[in-house]
Amino acid sequence: MADKDYYKILGVERGASKDDVKKAFRKLAHKYHPDKGGDESKFKELNEAYSILSDDKKRAEYDSYGRTFGNAGFDPGAWDFSSFGQGGPGGVEFDFGDIFDNFFTGGRGTRTPRGSDISVDVMLSFEEAAFGAHRKLIITKNSTCKDCDGAGAKKGTPYSVCEKCNGKKKIHDTQKSILGSFTTVRDCDKCKGRGEVPKEFCSTCHGAGIVRAPEEISIKIPSGIEHGEMIRLSGHGEAIAGGVAGDLYIRVHVTPHKHLKREGANLRMDLNVKLTDALLGADYSIDALEEKLKVKIPAGISSGEVLRLRAKGIKAQNGNRGDLLIRIIVKTPEKLSRQAKKLIEDLKNEGV
Numbered sequence: 565m566a567d568k569d570y571y572k573i574l575g576v577e578r579g580a581s582k583d584d585v586k587k588a589f590r591k592l593a594h595k596y597h598p599d600k601g602g603d604e605s606k607f608k609e610l611n612e613a614y615s616i617l618s619d620d621k622k623r624a625e626y627d628s629y630g631r632t633f634g635n636a637g638f639d640p641g642a643w644d645f646s647s648f649g650q651g652g653p654g655g656v657e658f659d660f661g662d663i664f665d666n667f668f669t670g671g672r673g674t675r676t677p678r679g680s681d682i683s684v685d686v687m688l689s690f691e692e693a694a695f696g697a698h699r700k701l702i703i704t705k706n707s708t709c710k711d712c713d714g715a716g717a718k719k720g721t722p723y724s725v726c727e728k729c730n731g732k733k734k735i736h737d738t739q740k741s742i743l744g745s746f747t748t749v750r751d752c753d754k755c756k757g758r759g760e761v762p763k764e765f766c767s768t769c770h771g772a773g774i775v776r777a778p779e780e781i782s783i784k785i786p787s788g789i790e791h792g793e794m795i796r797l798s799g800h801g802e803a804i805a806g807g808v809a810g811d812l813y814i815r816v817h818v819t820p821h822k823h824l825k826r827e828g829a830n831l832r833m834d835l836n837v838k839l840t841d842a843l844l845g846a847d848y849s850i851d852a853l854e855e856k857l858k859v860k861i862p863a864g865i866s867s868g869e870v871l872r873l874r875a876k877g878i879k880a881q882n883g884n885r886g887d888l889l890i891r892i893i894v895k896t897p898e899k900l901s902r903q904a905k906k907l908i909e910d911l912k913n914e915g916v
């Protein structure tokens with residue numbers, strides 16, 4: 565857990581207030597809500613980050629040491645949600661009962677059926693990841709039939725009561741066992757829980773309400789996205805008759821840059837500088853992210869010193885640009901001419 569960036573997980577600044585931390589957590593917890601096909605490991609990670617950053621003592625330890633003490637082996641049973649659900653400013657937005665019921669029962673039960681999630685990979689250049697990009701994907705998947713809006717009926721035709729469930733939408737199955745008889749209730753499969761069936765079917769989907777076809781999906785990839793990040797498009801997964809569509813997950817792959825290394829929104833690079841330029845100062849031209857930049861090397865710079873060019877890094881998702889950090893590497897000449905050696909000996913005698 566030492567290398568996890570809890571601020572990044574919650575998408576807040578280092579100096580974020582407790583309120584902002586709470587707001588960010590609520591928003592993300594909604595997004596990864598298990599009932600909406602949330603991601604269990606992401607959800608745990610959010611809770612872990614929140615449990616640290618919402619606690620002054622733990623947050624201070626984490627800020628100083630990059631970890632907290634005394635809670636090695638994060639205990640999911642000890643999540644502290646006591647500050648939630650009490651109404652608070654803005655009222656109750658978050659139903660933890662709902663989350664936990666689903667979390668621990670796997671979200672099954674008698675809920676509406678949900679289509680499968682789809683995941684696709686998208687390749688981005690380093691620059692596209694830095695500034696954002698647009699992509700058009702063509703995905704062949706089950707979608708709601710547009711001609712009947714998923715109803716399965718020919719537009720304008722009447723429905724009749726489902727004969728199988730008599731319009732009750734549910735079917736009761738009674739089974740006998742050694743413990744006695746018990747009844748299970750499920751959605752009627754004939755009318756898909758609607759209680760009525762079309763008299764005349766839609767000619768496009770033949771009553772299924774679902775068609776399988778290629779669909780073009782336009783996505784806007786935000787600036788500052790990192791390799792391995794996922795974008796979730798809710799409801800763009802596989803559609804299912806009588807239920808809700810799954811989600812579409814887009815996993816982003818970013819090609820590494822030949823000399824720029826990314827560190828959050830900042831970029832790092834090394835710059836080789838001649839010994840005489842380090843001593844006397846000089847102007848260098850470098851290949852930055854989208855342009856050539858002039859860098860002024862101050863006289864007397866040492867190897868290992870870092871120059872910072874403000875706002876020449878990655879455009880973060882909040883719109884601010886990170887910096888470009890240039891580490892100076894002073895190159896000592898391997899061979900010296902007789903004359904150069906003589907000059908350097910003179911320097912030595914000068915006490916340089």
Ligand SMILES: [Zn+2]
Nearest residue numbers: 726729752755
């Ligand atoms: Zn029925």
Ligand SMILES: [Zn+2]
Nearest residue numbers: 709712766769
């Ligand atoms: Zn249709």
